[in-house]
Amino acid sequence: MLKPLVIAVVVGAVAGGLWCMPGPAPQVQRSTGIGYDRIGAARCGAPTKTTVDLARDAVLIVRAHVLTERAVRASGLIWSEWELDVTETWKGDLPDPPLLVREPGGKIGHVEMRVSAGVRYRVGDEVVAFIVKDALGQWRTAGMTQGQWRVADGRAMRATDRGRSTSVAALRRAVQITNEEGR
Amino acid sequence: MNARVRPYLVVLVAALTALSVRAYLPIWSGGPTTPTPNTWPSGASVNYAVNDQVGTQVIFQAGSLVVPAIDTAVARLGVLSGLTFINQGQTPITDPAQDGTNLLTWADTPANQALLGGGLGITTVWFTNGVITEFDVVGNGSPNSPAPGQGFFFSTLGTPGWFDVDGFVMHEAGHGIGMDHSALFNASMYPFQFAGTLKTRLPAADDDAGVGAIYAQNTGTGSVAGTVQRTGGGTVAGAHVFLVDAVTGRTRQGGFTIGAGTFTIDGIAPGIYRVYVEPVDGPFGPANFSAAWWNGVTIDNTFQTAALGGVASPTVLKVAAGATNSVGTINVNGPAPTRNMVQVFYLSTPTPLVNPVSTLEQPAPYAAWFGIFGTGVDQGPDSAFTFLGPFPDITGPSTWATSNPGFDDRIFPLSIPAETPSGSYVLQWDDPTTGELVVFPGCLEVLPPATPRAYTAPYGPGCPGSTGPVTLTGTGTPSLGNAAFSVTLAGQLGGQLAYFVLCALPDHLQVGPGCFASVDWMTSFFDLTAIALPTGGGGMLTVPFPVPNDPALAGTDIYAQVLVSDPMTPAGYALSNALALHFE
Numbered sequence A: 001m002l003k004p005l006v007i008a009v010v011v012g013a014v015a016g017g018l019w020c021m022p023g024p025a026p027q028v029q030r031s032t033g034i035g036y037d038r039i040g041a042a043r044c045g046a047p048t049k050t051t052v053d054l055a056r057d058a059v060l061i062v063r064a065h066v067l068t069e070r071a072v073r074a075s076g077l078i079w080s081e082w083e084l085d086v087t088e089t090w091k092g093d094l095p096d097p098p099l100l101v102r103e104p105g106g107k108i109g110h111v112e113m114r115v116s117a118g119v120r121y122r123v124g125d126e127v128v129a130f131i132v133k134d135a136l137g138q139w140r141t142a143g144m145t146q147g148q149w150r151v152a153d154g155r156a157m158r159a160t161d162r163g164r165s166t167s168v169a170a171l172r173r174a175v176q177i178t179n180e181e182g183r
Numbered sequence B: 001m002n003a004r005v006r007p008y009l010v011v012l013v014a015a016l017t018a019l020s021v022r023a024y025l026p027i028w029s030g031g032p033t034t035p036t037p038n039t040w041p042s043g044a045s046v047n048y049a050v051n052d053q054v055g056t057q058v059i060f061q062a063g064s065l066v067v068p069a070i071d072t073a074v075a076r077l078g079v080l081s082g083l084t085f086i087n088q089g090q091t092p093i094t095d096p097a098q099d100g101t102n103l104l105t106w107a108d109t110p111a112n113q114a115l116l117g118g119g120l121g122i123t124t125v126w127f128t129n130g131v132i133t134e135f136d137v138v139g140n141g142s143p144n145s146p147a148p149g150q151g152f153f154f155s156t157l158g159t160p161g162w163f164d165v166d167g168f169v170m171h172e173a174g175h176g177i178g179m180d181h182s183a184l185f186n187a188s189m190y191p192f193q194f195a196g197t198l199k200t201r202l203p204a205a206d207d208d209a210g211v212g213a214i215y216a217q218n219t220g221t222g223s224v225a226g227t228v229q230r231t232g233g234g235t236v237a238g239a240h241v242f243l244v245d246a247v248t249g250r251t252r253q254g255g256f257t258i259g260a261g262t263f264t265i266d267g268i269a270p271g272i273y274r275v276y277v278e279p280v281d282g283p284f285g286p287a288n289f290s291a292a293w294w295n296g297v298t299i300d301n302t303f304q305t306a307a308l309g310g311v312a313s314p315t316v317l318k319v320a321a322g323a324t325n326s327v328g329t330i331n332v333n334g335p336a337p338t339r340n341m342v343q344v345f346y347l348s349t350p351t352p353l354v355n356p357v358s359t360l361e362q363p364a365p366y367a368a369w370f371g372i373f374g375t376g377v378d379q380g381p382d383s384a385f386t387f388l389g390p391f392p393d394i395t396g397p398s399t400w401a402t403s404n405p406g407f408d409d410r411i412f413p414l415s416i417p418a419e420t421p422s423g424s425y426v427l428q429w430d431d432p433t434t435g436e437l438v439v440f441p442g443c444l445e446v447l448p449p450a451t452p453r454a455y456t457a458p459y460g461p462g463c464p465g466s467t468g469p470v471t472l473t474g475t476g477t478p479s480l481g482n483a484a485f486s487v488t489l490a491g492q493l494g495g496q497l498a499y500f501v502l503c504a505l506p507d508h509l510q511v512g513p514g515c516f517a518s519v520d521w522m523t524s525f526f527d528l529t530a531i532a533l534p535t536g537g538g539g540m541l542t543v544p545f546p547v548p549n550d551p552a553l554a555g556t557d558i559y560a561q562v563l564v565s566d567p568m569t570p571a572g573y574a575l576s577n578a579l580a581l582h583f584e
Helices: A003-008 A052-055 A167-180 B002-017 B066-081 B110-116 B165-176 B205-214
Strands: A060-074 A076-093 A100-105 A106-108 A112-116 A126-133 A137-143 A148-152 A155-156 B044-050 B084-091 B103-105 B122-127 B131-139 B224-231 B240-245 B251-256 B262-268 B271-278 B315-319 B322-333 B340-347 B366-375 B385-387 B400-404 B405-414 B425-432 B436-447 B456-458 B471-475 B486-490 B497-503 B506-512 B515-519 B530-532 B543-544 B557-565 B573-576 B579-583
Touching: A052 A126, A060 A100, A060 A106, A060 A167, A076 A126, A076 A167, A106 B579, A155 A167, B066 B084, B066 B165, B103 B506, B110 B131, B122 B165, B122 B340, B131 B165, B131 B579, B165 B315, B205 B262, B224 B240, B224 B271, B224 B315, B224 B530, B240 B262, B240 B400, B251 B262, B251 B436, B271 B322, B271 B436, B271 B506, B315 B506, B322 B405, B340 B405, B340 B425, B340 B436, B366 B436, B400 B543, B436 B530, B456 B471, B471 B557, B471 B579, B486 B506, B506 B579, B515 B557, B515 B573
Parallel strands: A100 A137, B044 B084, B044 B103, B103 B131, B224 B322
Antiparallel strands: A060 A076, A060 A126, A076 A100, A106 A112, A112 B122, A126 A137, A126 A148, A148 A155, B122 B131, B224 B262, B240 B251, B240 B271, B271 B315, B340 B366, B366 B405, B385 B425, B400 B405, B425 B436, B456 B579, B471 B486, B486 B543, B497 B530, B497 B557, B506 B515, B557 B573, B557 B579
């Protein structure tokens, strides 16, 4: 009985210009017990995904330190590119280094290009990054801000987590479970 | 009396038409404490071109007039900003690039899909030293993105389930002229669009305010500035600060604190307001506040909603034209909220037996079953949920409340009375089980009616007389030509003198212990004239107030309050509540 309501809801918000809600065909996602994002909205695609969804979508999940940032021009746009120094690989086959993750927007000289929101990395941070390849073959963050956890003192937290962190061990375990289910 | 009021009202019409409202939500450069907006040059002509596939793709509803809708939307932004948008025609260019063409495209290409990341739309904005040089709007043109068979579909026909092209372009081209997102649910710059809704076509006060702020279009408006910090120290950045009209309960402008915990909201229409502060914790979340990513603002969203003066009795703040009201520090406290409201919806039944009608806004009047999603919304008493202001109302007990993994829901009967002014309203949830206050600004949008309606709205506390509160009410509506409209004074001591005060602006001026003047006597239309109250019937007095059928009055407001002599009170008088009269 409740399903139609469940279908309509989108909890939380994700970066990247204009999103939408609600849509006609999302599905209830089961909880991992991590964070509070337990509902997906497939109509709106990226806006809200569970950790399980993100883990399934990602082709690469790594724990890493952000080494460098630079802006590059590609496909007519400016992108920011971060080099990740990977310390653990939780999913996927790590490509030959360097691992370079790109997101749209950046500044070259006096010229700057922005998108209305988006995920950014900070040099020096330790992160857990859920990574996908986009249509241009670039490494990107899965679900934008949802796919990036900042790590401190053994705990991981995203911008969307309202100050509530989860242990890195629990996050890793959730990824492992998803990996095992996917085999 | 009316003959004397009329010339003042005519002057008032001219004054009001000169007003506009502004705020501050730019895409800025600089660090977390030094925001510098990026804009097109003042009065610039901005050429744009539309990809030549637009309108022919499968994602557009047949019969849609896409290019005219685009033209309409950007022209509307032109009016707000003073820019001139010129359609240069169609172009084979499919993808955004720094190529000198301001492009609007829905082309389904790998580059566009990479940029969209499965979203509905995105805008790239190029600027150099604070001057915007180009923007490109990309709509998702794939019927298979974000997932196979689950693409987005666009229309100009207002068809339920389709995304409105005009509203979409209002939002995205809004980025193109330098606007960032708004956290007010009703704004065109709100970061989510709903299929089937047309509300983003019309700029909300917050949109108007934001564009006007960065393009210096402010006239006849005021500002509110202050700081948000935690009790005992520690400034709070990334907090959403917004104003609520203390007369009608409508939301107006909002803004955010920046790195030093400071905020400035400008372009505010003269009036009286309450100021609220809420955490950016969804539905507008940290990911929608791009200053966090681009300007180093570290968002603190682990405090609970607060109000200037305290949530129990928020301060009513008078904003005057040309003035900046410094409200000092608004204190907030943790811990992070355990309650939140993230979505509202309408149903045709009191239980979720059918699909919700989504956020289908309508003009007043209407009644609906109104649902709320959020964390813990199924908990606590129904009475904890109220709409601010005298108009929209929850009219009965909840008919549905369930707890679900990750979210909860609750359904109420809702009534929007006929006299409800168009605009957006605030749902407040004052949860006694946790002591938390949660607000959802702009969650209820009432669209303008085909024919504007007059209304009256009581507001302000006044101060009681020796026989109790003195009430001022209207009978009928102040519609142009309504000879039967009247106001009634009741509750006062009989046999005394009453002084009716009609003013151009509201106020909230304490004139004695627990006693407030709720009209701005400096804008009074005429000298006080005493009216003798009857000795019988508790002194109740009905004063005819025939409204002239003068089109010059349409859309104007006056504010009335009555002072009644009362020798039995320490001050020697009582004040009625105030009554806003909106003429149409």
